[in-house]
Amino acid sequence: MSEPVDVDTRDSGALRISVRTAGIMLAFTLVFTALMAGTYKATAPMVAASALAEKLRLIGEVLPAGSYDNNLMADAISLPPTKALGLDDESRLWRARRNGAPAALVLEAAAADGYSGRIGLIVAVGADGRLIALRVTSHKETPGLGDYIDPKKDRNKSKPWITQFANLGFDSVPREKWRVKKDGGHFDQMTGATISARAVTNASGRVLAWTMENRERLFALPADGRYEESKP
Amino acid sequence: MSIYKDIAWNGLWKQNSILAQLLGLCPLLAVSSTMVNAVSLGLATILVMMLANFAISALRALIPYEIRIPVFVLIIAALVTVVDLAFNAFLHDLYLVLGIFIPLIVTNCIVLARVEAFAAKNGLRASTFDGLMMGIGFVWVIALLGAVREFIGQGTVFSGIEMIFPTLSGIQVLPESYPGFLVAILPPGAFFVLGLLIAGRNWLEARANQRLRDKRLHEQPPPAATAAA
Numbered sequence: 001m002s003e004p005v006d007v008d009t010r011d012s013g014a015l016r017i018s019v020r021t022a023g024i025m026l027a028f029t030l031v032f033t034a035l036m037a038g039t040y041k042a043t044a045p046m047v048a049a050s051a052l053a054e055k056l057r058l059i060g061e062v063l064p065a066g067s068y069d070n071n072l073m074a075d076a077i078s079l080p081p082t083k084a085l086g087l088d089d090e091s092r093l094w095r096a097r098r099n100g101a102p103a104a105l106v107l108e109a110a111a112a113d114g115y116s117g118r119i120g121l122i123v124a125v126g127a128d129g130r131l132i133a134l135r136v137t138s139h140k141e142t143p144g145l146g147d148y149i150d151p152k153k154d155r156n157k158s159k160p161w162i163t164q165f166a167n168l169g170f171d172s173v174p175r176e177k178w179r180v181k182k183d184g185g186h187f188d189q190m191t192g193a194t195i196s197a198r199a200v201t202n203a204s205g206r207v208l209a210w211t212m213e214n215r216e217r218l219f220a221l222p223a224d225g226r227y228e229e230s231k232p
Numbered sequence: 233m234s235i236y237k238d239i240a241w242n243g244l245w246k247q248n249s250i251l252a253q254l255l256g257l258c259p260l261l262a263v264s265s266t267m268v269n270a271v272s273l274g275l276a277t278i279l280v281m282m283l284a285n286f287a288i289s290a291l292r293a294l295i296p297y298e299i300r301i302p303v304f305v306l307i308i309a310a311l312v313t314v315v316d317l318a319f320n321a322f323l324h325d326l327y328l329v330l331g332i333f334i335p336l337i338v339t340n341c342i343v344l345a346r347v348e349a350f351a352a353k354n355g356l357r358a359s360t361f362d363g364l365m366m367g368i369g370f371v372w373v374i375a376l377l378g379a380v381r382e383f384i385g386q387g388t389v390f391s392g393i394e395m396i397f398p399t400l401s402g403i404q405v406l407p408e409s410y411p412g413f414l415v416a417i418l419p420p421g422a423f424f425v426l427g428l429l430i431a432g433r434n435w436l437e438a439r440a441n442q443r444l445r446d447k448r449l450h451e452q453p454p455p456a457a458t459a460a461a
Binding site: 024032050192 | 265266294295296298299302303306307310313314317318320321322324327328382385386388391392394408411412414417418
């Protein structure tokens with residue numbers, strides 16, 4: 001003869017197990033969240049320092065260190081999302097000065113029409129309206145094909161593709177010629193991989209035109225100020 | 233000692249995470265376009281697999297059976313985050329190269345599979361060793377896949393190695409005029425090459441089994457003869 005099962009006891013047993021399991025899950029969650037939070041706290045200053053050094057290194061690539069004498073990191077302003085620069089988010093713009101006079105602007109930009117998505121750029125434009133240099137900061141172009149826009153991947157090490165923009169302005173290459181040769185413009189592209197080159201070329205033209213148009217206002221803003229697009 | 237031999241053989245060949253279990257294909261196909269990328273992801277995967285197997289083997293007595301999977305996922309995700317942050321802080325140069333691959337490891341189900349199948353049932357040392365061997369098994373296949381795709385796709389080997397060792401540079405094997413073969417670099421090429429690798433492994437396994445069968449057949453007659461006599 002089997003014992004009659006007490007329904008109440010069985011239910012409270014199941015409940016006890018559920019509560020215990022939930023408690024263990026909670027304990028694990030707390031311990032591992034604490035582990036992640038602790039690591040984040042401990043590494044945050046070092047991560048921030050590395051990110052700053054990385055930014056300075058990128059700026060150093062497009063703007064020679066000797067060409068300005070102010071503290072770039074302190075003389076920055078923020079930009080709202082700007083269509084002409086291809087940016088959907090806030091960005092920073094750094095202003096280089098020499099003896100207090102405007103020397104160059106360094107800004108982030110993007111080309112949305114790469115072969116596979118967005119191509120991030122950093123561009124330095126001189127106060128005289130010439131494009132000093134630009135570099136690709138992020139891209140997903142096809143390895144071995146479109147990725148020559150990044151000088152690290154360019155097989156032509158002595159004169160990478162992207163250096164042909166250096167020190168050109170609309171006075172030497174007119175605005176309507178600021179395209180790749182395939183589109184009837186001035187700049188070379190590699191056969192079979194035009195899309196990446198076209199995206200970077202057109203983006204650099206847009207950035208240069210936007211900067212030329214706004215440079216006086218950009219230089220005049222107080223440090224840490226915020227630029228607002230002028231209403232037409 | 234033979235248990236370690238078994239673990240090594242399983243990880244490297246018999247239960248190889250890619251060729252036999254077909255696990256972890258998402259990161260595999262995404263980053264095997266060049267050999268250097270492939271090996272970089274593989275090394276990060278080894279580290280995470282060893283850590284995850286170690287941690288879960290150590291904690292296995294505390295984890296109730298019913299909720300083991302969520303707890304495993306929690307532990308693996310936390311470990312990957314910690315590895316990611318630690319790399320960023322202490323080995324920043326290496327992080328610039330490997331950084332994009334580390335979060336991808338979370339999507340690699342081989343980590344969860346080994347934790348569930350091995351670390352949850354075995355001791356600390358065996359579990360850590362299993363993570364190492366499964367990781368190495370992952371690395372050699374993904375390295376081979378990357379090398380083949382890179383060679384066919386752009387005619388080079390070791391391109392991009394200057395990101396890790398600045399003094400070295402990739403080697404152009406095929407002539408500079410080689411036009412490249414785009415399909416090999418794009419994701420479909422990964423499927424083609426992976427398919428060939430798996431077919432190759434199956435062929436080797438089938439041949440080994442056939443030999444074993446033949447050997448047994450040849451050995452069979454003598455005992456049968458004695459039984460008849």
